[in-house]
Amino acid sequence: MIDTAKNTKWIKACSTSDVPESSGACVLLEGEQIAIFNFTTTGKWYATQNLCPHKMQMALSRGMIGDLNSEPKVACPFHKKNFSLNTGECLSGDDYQIKTYEVKVENDLVYVLV
Amino acid sequence: METLKKKIVVIGNGMVGYKFCEKLLSKKGSENFDIYVFGEENRPAYDRVHLSEYFSDGNADKLTMAPFEWYLQNNIHIHLGDPVVHVNRQEKTITSLKGITQSYDKLVFATGSAAFVPPIKGVEKEGIFVYRTIEDLDMMMDYSKKCKKGVVIGGGLLGLEAAKALLDMNIEPHVVEFAPRLMPRQLDEDGGAVLKAKMEALNVGIHLNKSTAYFDGEEAVTSLVFNDDTVLLTDMVVISAGIKPRDELAAKIGLEIGPRGGIKVNNQLATSDKDIFAIGECALHEGMIYGLVAPGYEMADIVASNLLNAEKEFTAFDMSTKLKLIGVDVASFGDCFGTTPDSKTIVLQDKNKGIYKRINITADGKHLLGGILVGDAESYNMLLQTSKNNIVLPPNPEDLILGARGGSEAGGSGVMSLPDEALICSCENVTKGQLCEAIVTNDFTEVGQVMKCTKAGTGCGGCKPMLVDLLKETMKSQGKLVKTELCEHYHYSRQELLDLIKFHKIKTFDALLSQFGHGSGCEVCKPAVASMLASTWNEMVLKPAHAGLQDTNDRFLANIQRGGTYSVVPRIPGGEITADKLIVIGEVAKKYNLYCKITGGQRIDLFGAQVHELPEIWEILINAGFESGHAYAKSLRTVKSCVGSTWCRFGVQDSVAFAIQVEERYRGLRSPHKLKSAVSGCTRECAEAQSKDFGIIATEKGWNLYLCGNGGVKPQHAVLFASDIDTETCLKYIDRFLMFYIRTADPLSRTATWLNKMEGGIEYLKDVIINDCLGIGEELEREMAFMIETYKCEWKEVVENPELRKRFTHFVNTPAPDPVLEFKEERGQKFPNGWGTKI
Known part of the structure; x- marks a missing residue:
């Protein structure tokens, strides 16, 4: 499947059971480290870059997820910088921006639009 | 000029x-x-x-x-x-x-x-002290080491303070008073009798109507001989018979x-x-x-x-006083003996509880003249202000000491009912009006701020409870609330949530959130609830329902370091380790090229392990008899020890053996913050136990237990909690202390912070743990027994469980390690290459 307009395509990342419940995991897709997040209670999935721009650490997939005023977010495990999983915006008052990716789940498989 | x-x-x-x-x-x-x-x-x-x-x-x-x-x-x-x-x-x-x-x-x-030293024969003998300066105290402490029993001459305020000092030195105290009652200047006969009974219940011997004829003994004093020819044997004497x-x-x-x-x-x-x-x-x-x-x-x-050219005059001063004598409240104020002509007296005496209250009122029953309180002096400040400010009494003045008994609310009580000019702190002359103004204009929220600004409460400290009330009431009147909610997802404090978890037997974060919270949680409430669940049910923290709640380090049971590698700390209880085990650690470090460092807690930290290597490393360590050191967890870290009596020529107890026993008892116990402990084998304190959350120092007779110390950002010494206790009592107190801390502390607050915030402070803590004033002692012990019984090494469980092991990879779609890790070498060891800069 290729979205020709944006030159992106859906790539199979992993199976749903590879991502622990209410938590994240990291996949390597086309040489990029991507963090995938599984909100078990709402059934929603998100994906972002794995790199935390604060101290350049490959760590976001190991962060705790949750929400801030209903905005889904991840907190970096190193210094707890919060990032929106919808927009990639840093919610801790810093000027960081992370990449977000679209995610879909089909037949217990997780796909990311890269 | x-x-x-x-x-x-x-x-x-x-x-x-x-x-x-x-x-x-x-x-x-x-x-x-x-x-x-x-x-x-x-x-x-x-x-x-x-x-x-x-x-x-x-x-x-x-x-x-x-x-x-x-x-x-x-x-x-x-x-x-x-x-x-x-x-x-x-x-x-x-x-x-x-x-x-x-x-x-x-x-x-x-x-x-x-100190006034009466000219009694033999007063120059060794072992006779006055109680006045820190040097006096040092000399007493020095001498007291060879003493079991001590006598205080003088049953007044200072004498009873001195008796407390003897108690603190673990010496059986006896008080000798010339008058027929204790504190003759402050108390009447009945009040003195209640105080005497209370003191005797606390094992303070009281000897009234006694006048000392001479001190007997060769060089050192061995007994007091009274004028009635009776004799009181003693090892030391403290004279506190007044001042000169x-x-x-x-x-x-x-x-x-x-x-x-x-x-x-x-x-x-x-x-x-x-x-x-x-x-x-x-x-x-x-x-x-x-x-x-x-x-x-x-x-x-x-x-x-x-x-500076003011024209102030000193006139007769109010001698009202309130103090705690060996845990017994005593207060006396105004015309305490009712000597004002035609005054009337109301007395409440409860021999069962050891409470005596007396107030003296004017003949017309409208004004309070003074009174005496023994055993319960909570109403002292209110009564003092009522009498000083000449406040008109309610129609039933007995309510002042009895408390209202049903019917309409008692009028005229509470600190807010006082006039602005009421003097709250008489040591520093601070009025209620000044205090309220300071609180409002500076937006104070803590009593410490009020004390610092106004100096109120910095003298005798007797008005501190009133300051707290005044602060609370003033804040309330401004519509302010003290925030205790855990975070935006729970409108409950940690303590309330813990009660809910226990009462409703809630075992997962999702269940708690759906019943008592909202949203998806966050990095504040998740680890806090994870900790509460762990210290209630003690389930494996990486069970699927719990794994996502764990904070950074708990998630991989290791400490994340710069670059994203982890460090590994096996438990070395009490810092004692065999040569064989040292060799295993060395071999593991060599095999996985780990940086080695001795920690401050007497164990060995191995840095630079990649996430997929962790289960392999632990498999080797566990096969060699190691277990998790919980260096990654908010739980017991180490129990440091000195070498103790087995080797050390100074040691008086086997501190290593006890440290190992303590460490193995509380290992893995999840708590609001990390816990550190130490056991020293003698008073030289080589294990630095007084800087720990709970520290133990050996004495000739047993152990001294110190609580609520820490190093870190704001170092604080631990406070002596109990002296010369045996091993069983020591463990019982620690059991209760730790469970009480787990129950009531805010998330991420160390024991020192917890104690600093505790109303009533260390005395209250003693009351809860030693005297069991809340009646929860056995329950706390049961809860601890459950935690000890259900302890399992988390790493052993991971190593033996393929499903859990699977989680220890950097990528879930390829076994490759993290390709961006970079290392450098210094002093012959591996180090991360700083924080990442470019990717």
Whole structure:
């Protein structure tokens, strides 16, 4: 499947059971480290870059997820910088921006639009 | 032309001498004075009122009124350890022991008092002490090591304080009083009897109507022989039979002295020489020596003010007092004996609970004159204010001591009902109005801020509960609420949530969130709830339902380090390790190229392991008999120990064996914050137990237990909690202490912070743990027993469980390790290449 307009395509990342419940995991897709997040209670999935721009650490997939005023977010495990999983915006008052990716789940498989 | 500053010389650097300097400096115009202080003791003024605290924590600095630097910063010329020995009134100069001659414009005697030592035969024998200075205390402590039993002569306020000091030194105390009751100046016969019964219940021997004929013994005192020929055996004696004003210098230079001592002063506190003043316990005002700190402070303020042309006068001072004697509240205020003509008395006596309350009211029943409280003095401040401010009493004045019994609410009670001019802190002269204004204008939310700003509560501390009430009520009246909610997802405090978890037997975060919270949670509530669940049900923290809640380090049971690698810390209980185990650690480090470092907690930290290597490393360690060290968790870290009596020539107990026992008992216990402990084998304290959350120091007789210390950002010494307890009692107290901390502390608050915030402080904690005042002691022990029984090594479970092991990979779609990790080498070991810079 290729979205020709944006030159992106859906790539199979992993199976749903590879991502622990209410938590994240990291996949390597086309040489990029991507963090995938599984909100078990709402059934929603998100994906972002794995790199935390604060101290350049490959760590976001190991962060705790949750929400801030209903905005889904991840907190970096190193210094707890919060990032929106919808927009990639840093919610801790810093000027960081992370990449977000679209995610879909089909037949217990997780796909990311890269 | 430069105007010459006036020279003020202060003789004596005790509490009142210090207060005089402070009062003078705080006043406008004080820059026109040069202040010279000569003190006999080597240390700057300290708080004698709370001298017995020195026994419980051995910290003399805590008692200091202001550090030496304070005097220097305020340009006070201070000479300690150098008493004034002569005054030349004609030339207006003084001469000190070390030979300094200093001229003065005004001279202030603040020489205080010495303990009165009655001329009893044998008083010069060894083992007889007075209770007055820190040096006295040091000498007593030194001597007390060979003592089991001690006698205090004098059943007044100071005598009972001294008895407390003996108790703290683990010496069986006996109090000998000449009068037929304890505290004859403050209590009536019935009040004294209640106090006596309370003291006896606390194992303080009370001997009334006794006058000592002589002290018996060869060189050291061994007994007291009374005039009625009875004998009381003892190992040491503390004399606390009253005070004797230090008036010898004043007498020598011809100032007028009272017939029974004391420097005579007028209402301006001037002596018979108009340029010389006397304040505090050395001053005799209208035939009265004031042995309390509050009138001394008042005198200091009056002289300081008058030096700057105020016209203040000292008039008879209220001797109302409230104190805690060995845990028993005693208070006496106003006309406590009801000597006002036609006054009426209401008495409440509860022999069952050991409570005695007496109030004296005017003949018309409208006003309170004074009273006595023993066993329960909670209403002291209210009663004192009611009498001082002449507040009209409710129709049933007995409600004041009985409490309202049904019906309509009792009128006129509560701190807010007081007029603004009501004096709340009589040591520092702070009124309710001043306090409320300070709270409102500065937006204060903590009582410490109020105390710092207004100085209220910094003297005897008796008004502190009132300050707390006043702060709370004032905040409430401004519509402010103290925030206790955990985070935006839970409108409950940690303690409330823990109660909910226990009561509803909730075992997962999702269940708790759906029933009592909202949203998806966050990095604040998730680990907090994870910790609560773990310290209630003790389930494996990486179970699927719990894994996502775990904070950074708990998630991979290792400590994340720069670059994203982890460090590994196997448990080495008490810091004791065999050569074989050391070799295994060395082999693992070599195989996985790990950086090695000895930690502060007497174990070995191995850095630089990649996430997929962790289960392999632990498999080797566990097969060699190691288990998780929980260095990654908010739980017990290490129990440090010194080598103890098995090897050390000084050790008195086997500190290593006990440290291992303690570490194995509490290993893995999840708590609001990390817990550290240590066991020292003797008083030299090589294991630094007094800097730990719970520290144990061996004594000849058993263990001393210290609680709530920590290092870190704000170091704080642990407080002595119990002395000479046996191993079983020690463990019982720690069990209760830890579970009580887990139950009630805020998330991420160490035990020291928790204690600092606790109302009632260490005394309350003792009440809960030792006296079981909440009746939860056994429950806490049961909860701890459950935690100990269900302990499992988390790493052993991971190593043996393929599903859990699977989680330890960097990528879930390829076994490749993290390709961006970079290392460098220094001093022959591996290090991460700093924080990442570019990717």
